[in-house]
Amino acid sequence: MTDASDRRNNSRGSRGGRGPGGRGRGGKNRLGHRERPKANPRVIAWEVLRDVDLNDAYANLLLPAKLERTRMSGPDAAMCTEMTYGTLRARRFYDAVIEKVSDRPVDQIEAAVLNAMRLGAHQVLAMRVADHAAVSETVGVISKNADTKIANRAAGFVNAVLRRITEKSREEWLEELCEGLSDDERLEITTSHPAWIIRSLRQALVANGRNAEELTQLLEAHNTPARVCLSVLDGTRDQVAQKHGEPTELSPIGVTLTHGDPAHVDAVAAGRARVQDEGSQLVALALVEAEASEDPADPWLDLCAGPGGKTSVLAAHAGTKRVDAVDASAHRTELVKDSTRAFDNVQAVNEDGRDFAQANPQTYTRVLVDVPCSGLGALRRRPEARWRRQPSDIGALGGVQRDLLRTAIEATKSGGVIAYTTCSPHVAETLMVVEDIVKKQPVTVMDAPEVLAQLTGKPAETFESATVASGRVVQLWPHIHATDGMFLALLKKD
Ligand SMILES: C[S@@+](CC[C@H](N)C(=O)[O-])C[C@H]1O[C@@H](n2cnc3c(N)ncnc32)[C@H](O)[C@@H]1O
Numbered sequence: 126m127t128d129a130s131d132r133r134n135n136s137r138g139s140r141g142g143r144g145p146g147g148r149g150r151g152g153k154n155r156l157g158h159r160e161r162p163k164a165n166p167r168v169i170a171w172e173v174l175r176d177v178d179l180n181d182a183y184a185n186l187l188l189p190a191k192l193e194r195t196r197m198s199g200p201d202a203a204m205c206t207e208m209t210y211g212t213l214r215a216r217r218f219y220d221a222v223i224e225k226v227s228d229r230p231v232d233q234i235e236a237a238v239l240n241a242m243r244l245g246a247h248q249v250l251a252m253r254v255a256d257h258a259a260v261s262e263t264v265g266v267i268s269k270n271a272d273t274k275i276a277n278r279a280a281g282f283v284n285a286v287l288r289r290i291t292e293k294s295r296e297e298w299l300e301e302l303c304e305g306l307s308d309d310e311r312l313e314i315t316t317s318h319p320a321w322i323i324r325s326l327r328q329a330l331v332a333n334g335r336n337a338e339e340l341t342q343l344l345e346a347h348n349t350p351a352r353v354c355l356s357v358l359d360g361t362r363d364q365v366a367q368k369h370g371e372p373t374e375l376s377p378i379g380v381t382l383t384h385g386d387p388a389h390v391d392a393v394a395a396g397r398a399r400v401q402d403e404g405s406q407l408v409a410l411a412l413v414e415a416e417a418s419e420d421p422a423d424p425w426l427d428l429c430a431g432p433g434g435k436t437s438v439l440a441a442h443a444g445t446k447r448v449d450a451v452d453a454s455a456h457r458t459e460l461v462k463d464s465t466r467a468f469d470n471v472q473a474v475n476e477d478g479r480d481f482a483q484a485n486p487q488t489y490t491r492v493l494v495d496v497p498c499s500g501l502g503a504l505r506r507r508p509e510a511r512w513r514r515q516p517s518d519i520g521a522l523g524g525v526q527r528d529l530l531r532t533a534i535e536a537t538k539s540g541g542v543i544a545y546t547t548c549s550p551h552v553a554e555t556l557m558v559v560e561d562i563v564k565k566q567p568v569t570v571m572d573a574p575e576v577l578a579q580l581t582g583k584p585a586e587t588f589e590s591a592t593v594a595s596g597r598v599v600q601l602w603p604h605i606h607a608t609d610g611m612f613l614a615l616l617k618k619d
Contacts, residue, residue, distance in 0.1 A: 164195035166205035167244065171266045173209045174240040177509045184209055184509055207350075212240075212247040213508035214348050217317040219246040221302050226289035227282075238279040241267045245287040250298065256291040263287060316344035321516045322501060329550040333590040333600040346603035347504040347511070353382040355390065356406045356434075358441035358467070359397040365390065375581045375606065376406040378438070396467035401434045402506070404601045404608030408546045409438035411576045411599075412491050415615050418540030419490035424449055426489040428478040428533050429496055431457025433464030435546075439493065440468035447472060449489075451481045479525075482532035490541040494533040496526045498547040498554050502610025505603055519553050526558050534566045537618040543568065545614045550600050555612040559593050567619040570596025576615060 169191050176182035188209050192202050212219070220231045223242050231239055241263055248259035264287070268280040293301070303311045312323050327340050356378050357365050366372045366380045369390055373379030380398075382390075392398035425443055427436045430450035440448050450465065451474045452458045458475035465471040474481060478494075499518050504511050526547075533543050547554050563570055574588035574597050581587070590600040598614040 164197050164201075165266075166197065166201050166208060167262055167266050168270055169195065169197065169205050170208035170212065171241055171244050171270070174212055174244060175236055177213065178236045178240060181513070183507070184213055185507060207252065208244060208247060210350065210508045211251055212243050213512075215247060215251065215317045216243060216512060217319070218299075218302075218314055219243045219250070221314055222246055222250070222290055222298050223286060225302070227286050235275065235279075237272075237275050238267065238283060241279075241283050242286050245283065246290050249287065249290050250295040260284065260287040260291065312341065312344060316341065316348065318344050318347070318511055322504075322511055322514070325501065325516075325519075325551050329552050329555075329600070332552045332556055333550070335602075335605075339604065342604040343602060349505065349603075351402070351505040351603075351609075352607075353387055353400060354403050354406075355380045355382060355387060355393065355398045356401040356438060357392060357398045358437055359392065361392060361397075365392055365398060373403050373406075375583065375608070376403045376410065377580065378410070379403050379406050396464070399434065399437060399464065401438075402503075402609045402611075404502075404606065404611035405434055405548070406438060407577060407580065407601070407608070408495075408544060408611050408613045409435040409493065410442070410580055411573065411613055411615060412493050412542060412544035413439065413442040414580050415491075415542045415544070415571060415576050415617075417490050417542040417617070419538075422446070423490040423538065423541075424488065425491040425493075426482075426485075426533070426536060427451065427493045427495070428482060428529060428536075429453075429494060430461045430473070432460035433462075433473075435493055435495055436461055436471060437464050437468070439491070440465050440471045443470055446470060449474060449481075449485075451476055451478045453477045479528050479532045482529075482536035485536050487536070487538050489536055490538050492533045492537050492541065492543045493546065494529050494543060495546045496522075496529050496554075498522060498526070498549040499551055500548055502548040502550050502601075502603075502612070505609065519551055523553060523558065526554060527562060530558060530562050531566060534562070534568055534616070534618060539618055541618050542571070543616045543618065545612075545616065547612045548609050550602070550610040550612060555600065555614075556591055556593065556598070559598065559614045559616075563594050563616065568616040569619065570594045570598070571615040571617050572597050573599040573613050573615045577613075 173184055173188050176187055177184050224231055245259055245263035248254040249256055264280050264284045267283050268276045299315055302314050309320055309323050313320055326343055327337050330339055331337050357380055362378055362380060369385055370381045370383040373381050387393050387400050424447040425439055427439055427450045430436045431452035431454055436450040448471050450461045450471055455475045458473050461473045499514050500510055530545050537543050545559060570593045574585040577588045577599055578585040588599045590598055601608045601611045603610055
């Protein structure tokens with residue numbers, strides 16, 4: 126049909142096509158007012174998939190914005206979310222099926238068309254949508270919404286591919302595709318992860334004392350939607366839990382939302398609670414909990430603060446102490462201001478953390494360094510991240526991660542504590558950074574599992590991970606702790 130460059134040009138053009146709100150004129154309601162035409166969940170899902178593919182959009186930002194704009198809620202919004210996230214996660218599997226039935230490499234199919242096929246494949250192979258509806262409704266997405274040029278050519282192609290996909294069950298497709306493959310190649314298809322991430326995660330499991338056999342469980346956990354979790358920062362956790370969900374298993378300030386929209390929780394609207402993964406809550410609380418020698422007036426520092434999730438936890442526990450919240454991005458510094466609007470002890474600073482820390486030597490008693498990282502621990506939440514990240518990203522981040530940790534140590538007073546955290550279990554971003562830095566800096570690695578044990582009331586073995594120098598670090602895992610894959614090292618300044 127087209128080559129890859131055509132694919133980009135044609136599909137880019139398709140963005141100008143009519144959106145869900147632009148189709149039809151809508152009828153009139155009982156009062157004679159014109160009603161907005163009802164948006165179609167498949168069309169929204171397809172638009173997000175296409176924008177993620179072509180324009181590097183983030184599904185977790187774009188989809189909620191589209192749902193809000195089209196006022197889609199309830200079962201339609203849930204179906205649209207499942208179609209979008211599910212299709213993105215299992216892309217590798219669906220692409221293999223599409224290549225098999227279309228006899229064409231997927232990079233030679235234009236994005237608007239390919240993403241309709243992926244969307245259809247997800248409905249047929251992973252959702253309880255009747256085959257005929259999955260096929261005809263998805264063909265309708267293309268024929269009614271894509272550029273006329275694309276629609277005329279592609280509807281038949283999408284129809285033919287989807288019909289052939291319905292000829293076999295999910296299990297039959299997996300069996301056929303995996304025949305003769307190595308273990309890792311099989312995992313690539315069955316769990317839909319790139320090979321380099323599979324290798325990195327196996328290495329991380331083993332380096333943290335876990336069994337490599339757990340790898341499949343971990344990869345499968347990335348394909349299970351994460352529960353919505355709130356951190357409640359004003360001491361009303363029990364009340365929030367009673368009304369909206371249940372207390373989290375590990376974090377003493379967490380609530381798992383069992384129903385409703387987080388935006389409708391009063392404490393969230395007031396900035397006294399926020400959506401935050403339990404793992405993120407735990408690592409911030411661990412810094413608060415760790416034993417440190419400090420004076421009441423000593424300020425705390427969050428050196429990579431944007432968008433302010435962990436800063437909020439620190440601010441809520443700092444009492445009258447000031448929390449300096451630094452971020453190199455101006456936009457993300459603004460987000461910190463908004464996130465911490467309920468607290469008057471936060472000073473948001475837009476500056477490179479390395480410069481800020483060096484300009485404020487031996488000033489802080491508790492310092493959080495939540496470094497920019499690959500995000501391989503948050504794949505449950507960012508369904509497209511596994512396809513966007515590259516192995517070269519890891520090497521590129523190593524320098525700034527080390528510099529931020531080194532300068533954070535400089536900014537810490539003797540007897541103070543530094544928490545080095547990442548939302549990635551990749552050893553090059555976690556253990557290797559901490560091992561390198563503690564060799565050269567005046568710090569001692571603390572017993573992070575013990576701190577988390579005190580915080581959660583669970584035995585320290587729950588958090589048992591690797592040993593660095595004479596101390597212990599923590600690696601949280603989605604398949605074990607049901608959190609994001611956060612890493613935590615607590616360092617005491619000599
Ligand atoms: C993992 S995010 C931090 C998340 C944040 N702690 C939270 O819980 O909401 C890393 C942040 O580091 C910031 N960053 C990257 N390089 C930086 C630098 N040299 N100095 C300070 N901040 C930096 C990024 O802009 C990003 O906001």
